[in-house]
Amino acid sequence: MTRIVRTVADLRSVVAQWHDSGDRVAVVPTMGALHDGHMALVQAARDMAERVIVSVFVNPKQFNDANDLAKYPRDEEADFKRLSAGGADLMYAPDAGEIYPDGFVTKVSVSGLSEGLCGAHRPGHFDGVATVVAKLLLQTRADVALFGEKDYQQLAIIRRLVRDLDIEVEVVGVSTVREPDGLALSSRNVRLGENARKIAPSLAAALMTAARNIEAGQEVSQAIAEARQAVLAAGYAEVEYLELRDSDTLERVSKLTKPARLLVAAWLDGVRLIDNVALTPEAKPPMSRPNVDGK
């Protein structure tokens, strides 16, 4: 039975009881509009902890674009049903006043990792993410927190933030869940028109081709140029960035000598989509094929 809690005080009282009984507590921070990608996080959380909290909070501070915030899909009832079916113990759905009460003025920022990639195109976005995630981790006092690898830069920032601020929580990244045609699951996918939805998977396809080619020895800049070309040729309006970065530090990489990540953001049908894949210096990459969730 999944319960809904809307205040920090209620949340803490539930978690304190769980901890008192010796239960390990996991949290999956989300902005709602839950899809199979989120449910894979919930399942991974259940495998790691006795109790699973899913927070559902559309965080205004991480939207640099008011229009994007207004359009962000919200359906709490549907989210609750999914979480009940998925075996989450608690849905934490605070309103904005509970998270940012009057007089709120504190900001957490993670420099370096937050610059470039999505950070370059969404000013203030990662400060908003870092601030709300720090709060959610401290509010829940969870033992483990799970995040999707689809938001790879976000995951790297959160790992760093948790280490830097000495928050006692284990951060776990979970592989991106994809549609059968390779498109990474995203709450934004529902905003794609019928034709755009058919074009959309070319982003993942181009990434994976480039990843395989770089692993096979193709020059990085050449592989990236070809991928960019393929995405635009498929019908995407713009490629915001397409870059190879170090897996941990997110520093720019021009040769594949350590584990790296190829990351992309591109616009299609007025929707901004992101994706990324892992590259390893060895020949056989672990993520060169779509990871399909059959549920």
Place this chain on the structure above:
Amino acid sequence: MTRIVRTVADLRSVVAQWHDSGDRVAVVPTMGALHDGHMALVQAARDMAERVIVSVFVNPKQFNDANDLAKYPRDEEADFKRLSAGGADLMYAPDAGEIYPDGFVTKVSVSGLSEGLCGAHRPGHFDGVATVVAKLLLQTRADVALFGEKDYQQLAIIRRLVRDLDIEVEVVGVSTVREPDGLALSSRNVRLGENARKIAPSLAAALMTAARNIEAGQEVSQAIAEARQAVLAAGYAEVEYLELRDSDTLERVSKLTKPARLLVAAWLDGVRLIDNVALTPEAKPPMSRPNVDGK
């Protein structure tokens, strides 16, 4: 018996034992060079908790002036002796690498409260304070944290930061301890020459006179102008700021209608001294006379 601990891991293991035995844990964050002002914090901590941690860490991130950092007094052995005599249970004395390991990039900032007053003259200072205090609170997981009212802006910032980031700790401010002549205790006082030391108390005297006059109905700007004049006439080289502010929000106040604070920073003999006093709209102020610690 006071013990010394130098790593987060050791600190956490000790605190976990204390919490497991049901002990309440207090922390007094300091930069060492302990004086009676700090020991008043330790005593207040002992009154509120079974276990008292005193952290001794000269935080490089809160020094905007490398010269000030280099000159900051350090005497760990003397600090340890004072803490042993004062009944602290643990001295936490990490080195800079333990607090800021390689790759550290996270910053906590508290806007509004950090601007103006000391914030205007020490760029980045309060970001450094907020970041290290957040870390110390999360490292110690203390139930209560005590800070001196002498650093009043710092105290206001920490109260806000703890609320904003949902850190589960009670923040307690402790009255400024003064020399018999009224000079607020400070680790920087030892840097005053003999003559400057005689002049120094005029700062507190001018503050208290102004506070009494404002409470008695004198116009704020007039009282401040007179106090500034008195400090310079006594031999101070410069008054950096001398302002009346709201006790909670630190917003500028031009009339005494709510509890307020008169705050000053001034330079004497190459040393920057700060002080502040409370003002209440009623006739009898609680802090119009020096608070003398006879120890």
